[in-house]
Amino acid sequence: MNGIDRVAKTKERQKVIISSLLFLVVVVLFWQLNTKPSVGGRTEGLPGPFLVAERAWEMIANPFYDRGPNDKGIGVQLVYSLGRMAVGYSVASVVAIFLGVILGLYPTLYRALNPYIQILKPISPLAWMPLFLYTIRDSAWAAVMVIFMSSLWPTLANTAFGVSSIKRDYLNVSSLLQISWFRRLFRVILPAAAPAIVAGLRISMGSAWIAIVAAEMLIGGTGIGYFVWNEWNNLQLTSVIFAILMIGTVGVLLDVGFARLAKVVTYTE
Amino acid sequence: MKIHDPFDLTRCAASTSTLRGDNGSRQDTEAIGPETLVDRAVEGAVVRAVFGHDLERREFLRLVGSGTALALLNSVFPLDAAKALAQEKTGAIEKPDLKVGFIPITCATPIIMAEPMGFYKKRGLNVQVYKASGWAMIRDLAINRETDATHMLTPMPLAFTIGAGSQTVPFIMPAVENINGQAITLHKKHKGVKSAKEMKGFKFCVPFDYSMHNFLLRYYLAEGGVDPDKDVQIRVVPPPEMVANLKADNVDGYLAPDPFNQRAVYEDAGFIYMLSKEIWPGHPCCAFAARKDFAEKYPNTFKALFKAILEATQYAHQASNRKEIAKAIAPRNYLNQPVEVVEQVLTGEFPDGLGNTRKVPDRIDFDPFPWHSMAVWILTQMKRWGYIKGEVDYKKIAEQVYLAADCRETMKSLGYKAPAQNSTRHSFVFGKNKLFDPAKPEEYLKSFAIRRA
Numbered sequence: 001m002n003g004i005d006r007v008a009k010t011k012e013r014q015k016v017i018i019s020s021l022l023f024l025v026v027v028v029l030f031w032q033l034n035t036k037p038s039v040g041g042r043t044e045g046l047p048g049p050f051l052v053a054e055r056a057w058e059m060i061a062n063p064f065y066d067r068g069p070n071d072k073g074i075g076v077q078l079v080y081s082l083g084r085m086a087v088g089y090s091v092a093s094v095v096a097i098f099l100g101v102i103l104g105l106y107p108t109l110y111r112a113l114n115p116y117i118q119i120l121k122p123i124s125p126l127a128w129m130p131l132f133l134y135t136i137r138d139s140a141w142a143a144v145m146v147i148f149m150s151s152l153w154p155t156l157a158n159t160a161f162g163v164s165s166i167k168r169d170y171l172n173v174s175s176l177l178q179i180s181w182f183r184r185l186f187r188v189i190l191p192a193a194a195p196a197i198v199a200g201l202r203i204s205m206g207s208a209w210i211a212i213v214a215a216e217m218l219i220g221g222t223g224i225g226y227f228v229w230n231e232w233n234n235l236q237l238t239s240v241i242f243a244i245l246m247i248g249t250v251g252v253l254l255d256v257g258f259a260r261l262a263k264v265v266t267y268t269e
Numbered sequence: 270m271k272i273h274d275p276f277d278l279t280r281c282a283a284s285t286s287t288l289r290g291d292n293g294s295r296q297d298t299e300a301i302g303p304e305t306l307v308d309r310a311v312e313g314a315v316v317r318a319v320f321g322h323d324l325e326r327r328e329f330l331r332l333v334g335s336g337t338a339l340a341l342l343n344s345v346f347p348l349d350a351a352k353a354l355a356q357e358k359t360g361a362i363e364k365p366d367l368k369v370g371f372i373p374i375t376c377a378t379p380i381i382m383a384e385p386m387g388f389y390k391k392r393g394l395n396v397q398v399y400k401a402s403g404w405a406m407i408r409d410l411a412i413n414r415e416t417d418a419t420h421m422l423t424p425m426p427l428a429f430t431i432g433a434g435s436q437t438v439p440f441i442m443p444a445v446e447n448i449n450g451q452a453i454t455l456h457k458k459h460k461g462v463k464s465a466k467e468m469k470g471f472k473f474c475v476p477f478d479y480s481m482h483n484f485l486l487r488y489y490l491a492e493g494g495v496d497p498d499k500d501v502q503i504r505v506v507p508p509p510e511m512v513a514n515l516k517a518d519n520v521d522g523y524l525a526p527d528p529f530n531q532r533a534v535y536e537d538a539g540f541i542y543m544l545s546k547e548i549w550p551g552h553p554c555c556a557f558a559a560r561k562d563f564a565e566k567y568p569n570t571f572k573a574l575f576k577a578i579l580e581a582t583q584y585a586h587q588a589s590n591r592k593e594i595a596k597a598i599a600p601r602n603y604l605n606q607p608v609e610v611v612e613q614v615l616t617g618e619f620p621d622g623l624g625n626t627r628k629v630p631d632r633i634d635f636d637p638f639p640w641h642s643m644a645v646w647i648l649t650q651m652k653r654w655g656y657i658k659g660e661v662d663y664k665k666i667a668e669q670v671y672l673a674a675d676c677r678e679t680m681k682s683l684g685y686k687a688p689a690q691n692s693t694r695h696s697f698v699f700g701k702n703k704l705f706d707p708a709k710p711e712e713y714l715k716s717f718a719i720r721r722a
Contacts, residue, residue: 067600068602069397069602138413139406139415220399221401229509230400233606234607235532
């Protein structure tokens with residue numbers, strides 16, 4: 001890369017950062033201008049950005065407090081949500097990749113099962129909630145199962161697609177070399193389909209994070225979704241807005257992690 | 270060990286003893302806890318003392334029937350007291366760590382306050398009160414045994430026991446939590462509304478199908494000539510969402526538990542149109558309930574929990590304690606409401622949203638006695654609106670679920686006054702048929718012009 005290019009790039013970058021900050025300022029200003037002044041600690045309509053910032057500082061300053069089962073700090077709630085998600089998402093990923101590989105390798109089976117997958121795929125994961133509560137009989141596991149359902153399909157579909165579009169040559173060579181099925185899976189199939197699989201995992205992660213908030217609003221008890229619900233209970237919108245921002249932030253962090261992973265597994269033919 | 274029911278005709282009470290080895294049939298002892306066993310033993314002892322000879326006993330039972338015999342004996346001998354005394358001796362708590370579910374509303378006051386104010390601890394229990402998001406969740410948590418006991422709406426244990434709106438799971442309701450304490454709140458644009466007739470076309474919310482809120486709202490509307498199924502829309506909405514919906518003008522009003530009526534006034538979203546006690550003064554609302562098998566499996570724990578609840582209820586009944594209670598239950602861990610609002614509800618001194626400050630000390634009150642007649646009224650309304658169909662054995666279901674006798678016994682053992690009867694006639698202040706006679710539920714049901722059954 002030559003010097004002129006580098007200068008152009010830094011300039012471009014500065015432009016991006018400035019526009020981005022400008023956008024933020026405009027939005028906050030618009031928000032502030034549309035906020036009615038608070039009278040005696042009570043606000044009409046949406047609370048302003050300063051009230052939210054104040055509340056956010058309060059919550060962030062002490063994220064891990066624990067005042068009984070129904071009142072815990074934002075950090076504790078996020079840990080609960082992430083923990084739940086980790087379990088449901090991991091199990092779903094393993095199942096989805098396993099099924100995806102099989103469906104990708106056997107097109108006939110894929111075509112036979114595809115109608116069912118298509119029917120199950122568009123169902124909102126939350127619609128499963130009552131069924132899980134009734135059958136599993138445990139609200140914590142029901143929430144985990146909701147995550148499972150939400151993060152199953154994108155990974156499954158992408159894995160099946162990735163595996164089925166592996167170059168025939170790779171598979172032919174591996175069968176010519178008479179490698180065991182197990183080795184072929186880990187040395188040829190999974191690496192070859194990895195970019196598609198990771199893309200699926202990334203989408204799944206996003207939908208799992210979306211579903212967990214809604215699931216926790218339904219089951220109550222712990223988690224960031226419960227936090228939103230509990231604050232809603234009190235019409236404490238400053239906390240609700242703060243929680244929304246936190247949910248977004250954590251979602252971005254998760255996504256960035258996957259973007260890094262995606263770079264690692266990409267290959268050029 | 271096995272103790273037979275001394276009122277069972279087929280058995281010999283005097284055959285050596287009512288206490289026998291375990292070589293008899295097992296069928297009737299499977300689900301009986303030590304408490305029942307002790308009760309049976311006491312009954313057996315009294316029966317033997319009174320009749321002496323087994324032949325006499327059987328002859329007598331055949332003539333009058335076992336129910337009458339028990340009632341008769343009860344009148345001459347303080348069986349309940351004897352049972353309670355015997356029970357006092359049974360001791361150790363089987364399960365000290367308990368989880369009790371609740372919905373964040375002022376109806377749950379005794380259940381909630383018993384935690385921060387130490388009523389559970391005093392009885393040797395380590396109770397965690399668990400906030401649930403709605404009544405369906407309360408139902409599932411209780412049925413799935415995730416909670417050991419729970420705050421419920423008085424119609425819920427009845428409905429679940431007979432399998433209405435749920436799988437059939439026997440529940441018991443040893444105590445009512447609160448009486449009164451609900452209200453019809455309307456959007457502030459309806460300030461001119463004076464009667465049910467003007468509510469045609471309204472959209473209302475209630476917290477659950479099987480709730481006093483639903484039944485009282487339907488009763489109120491129907492008495493005013495409005496068909497609740499045809500002339501208005503009634504939606505099930507979790508109470509916390511009601512205020513937001515009212516503010517957004519999505520609904521015209523609701524019959525809801527407090528603090529959400531008072532909160533609507535506080536938010537300047539609506540006004541209190543009518544307190545529920547202006548329909549039926551002293552009506553039950555929320556209750557303390559548990560799965561029947563919990564009480565059978567852990568009789569001592571259940572008893573201790575029951576006592577803690579009764580003590581808390583009694584404490585909440587005292588008007589002078591209400592401010593202190595409001596402060597204890599308002600924080601985020603419990604109701605998560607401004608103390609001011611909770612105080613307005615509990616003390617009965619409140620702005621109604623129409624510019625008046627009202628003073629109604631019994632706006633909400635706490636009275637644990639689970640009258641069978643309350644259950645019968647609820648069942649008549651469940652049948653009236655088509656939630657249950659066909660023949661309803663009102664009396665039997667009421668007796669099975671509402672433990673009036675146990676409540677009386679336990680109240681007395683704590684030194685509180687308790688009603689002598691299990692059933693009473695209830696007076697309404699609103700409606701054409703002002704007296705409800707629990708002995709004639711079908712006639713009462715037929716007396717309504719608007720009904721689905």
